[in-house]
Amino acid sequence: MAPTPGPTLMGVDVTWAATILSGVAAFAVMVAIYAATSVRDPMTKRVKALNDRREQLKAGISASTKRRAKLVQRSDATDRMRDFLSSAKMLQDSQVKAAQVKLAQAGIRSKDWAVAVIFGRLVLPIVFGGIALFYVYGTDELADWSPLQRYAAVAATFLLSYKAPDIFLKNKITKRADAIRKGLPDALDLLVICAEAGLTVDAAFGRVARELGRAYPELGEEFSLTAIELGFLTDRRHAFDNLASRVALEAVRGVVTTMIQTEKYGTPLASALRVLSAEFRNERMMRAEEKAARLPAIMTVPLILFILPPLFVVILGPAACSIKDTMMSGN
Template sequence: MNPAAGPTLLGVDVYWVATVLSGVAAFAVMIAIYAATSVKDPMAKRVKALNDRREQLKAGITASTKRRAKLVQRNDTADKMRSLLVSMQVLQDSQLKQAQLKLMQAGIRSKDWAVAVIFGRLVLPIVFGGTMLFLVYGTEMFATYSPLKRYGIVAVSFILSYKAPDIFLKNKIQKRSDAIRKGLPDALDLLVICAEAGLTVDAAFHRVSKELGRAYPELGDEFSLTAIELGFLTERRQAFENLATRVDLDAVKGVVTTMIQTEKYGTPLASALRVLSAEFRNERMMRAEEKAARLPAIMTVPLILFILPTLFVVILGPAACSISDAFKSGV
């Protein structure tokens, strides 16, 4: 004898849905507990990277040849990938420099990852695209699909696997640029205060990075690195140009141009930075107003899909039940 079936809603067993939702909730709680107990200090990695950069600059100026060799960290995996790419004649200097530039803009300091990006462009299409090619044409998994659909699946898998490293880097660059843009007006205000207080440019950058390191870690990282390079590089202009290279923002390039002109012509730094800070704040306000103006159009789709059907059920549901009961009693 079969056990009595549980209550159903729209043909779905309510007990089964409740069991699945309980399992999902328990899994989410476990993930939340793991995330809360495994939080790492975000400043530790930043400080280590800055110290490494400081040691590299020191090694380039004062250290002996033997100490420089010790400070240059070799990665065996990166060397193997580089050797393979060179043997296949697919490693070009222009591609390597472009990958290193994107990595710097994404906040990844290690140059070995540039070789990994180029190696990923070569290997990922072979692995994922080849696997999809075998599944489509070597098995019966997609036998019911038309030839055009099967070709499209294989082509999309090859294209996405080839573009995956670039998409990943572009996403990281965009997020990092947005975070730096958000904290740039506050950083310029602090730079104005430091300049009016009589601090030098490198001391002002170091102070601002220290104050904004918790609120805007990306911006604090870039300012700390700029302060280190200002203290060690022979040309201060090069330190500002490196900042403009590492950050993919027109606003930062404007700040760098102002700093270079100030260093070259001796113009007042505080007044120029105050004007730039006001412009950036106005730009941020205009961007917020633009998002607020787009909100009604964006809310149209959720309103039609989720809110209006609920209102119809709440408003017309009792009337429909009354009409149904009336028909039943009349019959």
């Protein structure tokens, strides 16, 4: 005896749909519980990175050559990737430096990851492109596709696999820059207060980093690194240039330029930072107003697709049911 089919909605079995949705909901609950129970302190990793940078600067100033070699730690996997790329003549110094700059802007302090990024550009297209070639041309799963569609699928797989490391880094750089941009006006206000209180530049950066480390951890980390470099490097301008290179943000470059000019010409630091802070606050307000002005246009599509249909059902549904009942009772 065949099983009785369950109720359907728009051709979809309601029982199966409810089962799948229940499974998805249970999985989401498990993920939420895991995320809540495995929360880690984000400052632990940042403090470790700052301590490592302090040790590197100490080693560069006072340690011997053997001590410096001990402080430079490289993993075996990184060495193997570097040897493979060097043997294939695909590891260029310009590529490594560009990858290191992007990693620093993304908040990744280990320079060995630059080799991994270049290695990923080589390996990922081979792996995923090979899988796509086998799936498209070696099986009959896409036999009904035209030759142009199959070629486009394989080419898109190769291209996305090659660009995947750069896309990942660009996404992290953008998020980090946005987080730093939000806290920059507050940081400049605190720098003005510290400068007027008579603190030195490195002490002011360290104080601001401690005060804003919880609210804006990315900005606090960058200011802490700058304070450490200001205390150890012989050329203070080099520390400011490092800050500008680590943050992909024009506002930070403007702050760095102001700091360098005040160091060179002896202009008042507090007044210059106060002007920059006011400009950044006005810019942040303008961005908020721009987003608010775009909101009606952005809400048009969700309003038409998701809000108006349920509204019509709620308003016209009872009337339609009443008309149907009336017509059936009349018959």
